[in-house]
Amino acid sequence: MPIRFTDTYSRQLEDFAPLAPPLVRLYTCGPTVYNYAHIGNFRAYIFEDLLQRHLEARGFDVLRVMNLTDVDDKTIRNSLASGQRLNDFTAIYKAAFFADLDALRIKRAQHFPAATDYVPQMIDMIRDLEAKGIAYQADDKSVYFRLSKYPDYGKLAHLNLDELRPSGRIRNDDYEKESIGDFALWKAWDKADGDVRWESPWGPGRPGWHIECSAMATALLGPELDIHCGGVDNIFPHHEAEIAQSECCTGKKFVRTWLHCAHLMVEGEKMAKSAGNFFTLRDLLDKGWTGREVRYVLLTVNYRLPLNFTFEGLAGARAALQRLDEWTARLADHAGEKSEVRNQKSEIPRVEAFFAALDDDLNISGAMGALFDLVRESNATLDRGDLTPAQAAALLAGWQRVDAVLAIERDAVTVPAEVHALVEQRQAARAAKDWPGSDRLRDAIAAAGWIVKDTKDGPKLTPR
Template identity: 45%
Template sequence: MTLRFRNTLGGALEEFVPLDPALVRIYSCGPTVYAPAHVGNFRSFLFADLLRRYLAWHGYPVKWVMNITDVDDKIIRDAVRQGMPIGELTASHEAAFLEDLRRLRMMTPDVLPRATAHIEEMVALIETLLEKGHAYRTDDGSIFFRIASWPAYGRLARLDPSQLRVGERVEADDYGKDDVRDFALWKGPKPGEPSWRTRIGEGRPGWHIECSAMSMKELGPSFDLHTGGIDLVFPHHEDEMAQSEAATGRPFVRTWLHCAHLQMGGQKMAKREGNIERPAEVYERGFSPRALRYALLAAHYRAPLEFSDETLVAAAAAVERLSTFLAALDAYREGRPDDPTMPALLDATRAAFSAALDDDLSISPALAALFDFAREVNRRLDARALSTADAVRVAAFVRDLDRVLAVAEEDAAELPTDLSTLLEERAAARAARDWATADRLRDELAARGIAVEDTRDGQRWRRAAEVEHAGR
């Protein structure tokens, strides 16, 4: 079975063929750091994490970029309201976002570029668009993209260009442009707003140009995959595609993937609707980060998902079943010959898991394959029909599938704080290539009953008792 994705561009299910098999390049629209992210935002980020993990599990080297939007209308509005510089407002929300990301076991993107650190790249891109006649200036120093200059406009969202931009957020950008459909690349300076003095004049970037500049800087003019929530298709991604392709003359993105909304009480979860819940609030109600991760991942990314207590209770039960299954395997001892049918069962389960995810990341049949397998193996454990070595192999197999899901293993957050602090310090020492400190912390953790191993997915820990059993 080959890996296939439903490409928003064109709408077809397409075989995934990397532009460069040596490095699959992914860009995900990240958070706008003006408020803490809510679980609806994290549905979209976790979908990108699933994609990234699955490609890695498939053996593809991946470069994953997720931007941090740290200047835009909402940030400026809230900073003014709270009487602080925008950098102060965004720094605290960015730190909170990274902490949420860690607790939800998202892999850290390879690059997390900030918009305010890429003004030069945006200016260069806008200069190119001006030179090529795709952009124009207005009296107040703003610069707009001229949609009439780009006949392909509307291709991603499959919209008729003549029908575009009725009633969406153009008002705030409207500084006397030639055509109501045109969008701002650069916004002229206004009193009380942050601005940059640049070769194209003083002002600040529009939101869309930020993503084009940062993605192409990190991934080149053409890259494989671009993800985001469904509400970003238009205008954000349509505008990104138009301005990028108009500037480079090359196809911007091979495959666009969009995640459906998370709903609560039958409505899209959105700050504007007032029906949001943040990860920390979910944990306060007694659900673990693992359960939240599972709840957000367990529905297909293109299907709307209703977020409720029932969803979380079911997710908590599922991750508990997996933990119990692993604990039972780790503890199992039986001096008898290996089960001769086990290799075929492992192969069939792996094939079903992988065939499901190959089909546009169809998660439900993948999870069904895993839980059916757990049920069957539990039956054999109860019947004492497996050898100790069988149990060790099955546990390793489940942990391998969990490289994609990241829900089965216990969480460092479930450890006493001093131990999780030691783990964090060791991860930091490794990242800084301070091997002496990393080794010392490994010994210290071992003395406290926590065994640490280094894998290609980073540092992994287990309670020493489990390691001892698994190794026997």
């Protein structure tokens, strides 16, 4: 059963076939570091994380690049407003971004190129385009891509450019461009840019947004990418522009598979600062939610569907994760020392079904269904006393494979010695049938951050 994805270009479910397996060259559009990333951004990054982890689970070597856009209009504007130099300003948000990636357990790409580190490569590409008659410098000193030279522009988005309705964002009059659709490759320096400027054959200025990705992707992954991801809003014009620039420079097909994830909504509404429903990850952490709870919510809806983010959903994630935690803890207890041999080979049909679901266009819902089927079935077997320690160990091994993709396992926790002592005192009180004393000790344990549960195998502790 091959892995299949819905390719944006063809709009079809297609068998995945990288150019040089097992290598997969993956390029993912990263953040613009002028502010903290919001949960809509992270929805995309978590989808890409799932993609990477599943490909790795299937034996591919994923070489992944995620760019950091550290120069653009908003970044310049905000850095000037803050009185900081561009690099000092973006450093803050770069660091915050990586901290957020860690909190969400998103695997690090091999490369996080910053746009400001690749200006020479961008200039080289623009010169190449200019030499080919595709780029031209206009009277405003900026350099533009001559769209008339690239008739395939619009094919990814399936737009017929002749029929585009002019929107308020097109300002016909202000431009010296030859054609309204021509996009900027190099933006001439303006006094509003302050000291943000690079020298170029066309005078001082800075690169356009689209050329960043073309230059960095090509520099780090070569002219042909296996997969390129982003949010649906990047399809047009950003990814169209990338295709145009890259293919005109290299003469090769830039991307074999395009994957785009749908947007996130909050409580059924579009997320917007003006609507008061705009959340960064740290907003949610401040409210007491954990990174893995947010990860679970963002991970468990298929990437092609709009994701409705709600606090009810977060609470559901918390409950579902607790159930998984309890399940793995029970298995570990039951496996005992057998858990030392966790990596034994074992075929568990539900685990195979989990991966088979992900093969089918990352059908995470189907995969989670298989996982919870396994949880219910093995819990029942355990309740009946029909599960051997070796079987429990095999199930744990299966879980480890699953969690290598999901990355939602509870962090290892160690019970403090004083809590252990309280539990022992409480057991003594219970043995003496001193119920008031027992209840006081339970409260003391709770005050220390732990919930004690009296099971037939003795007291069990769970972090609150």
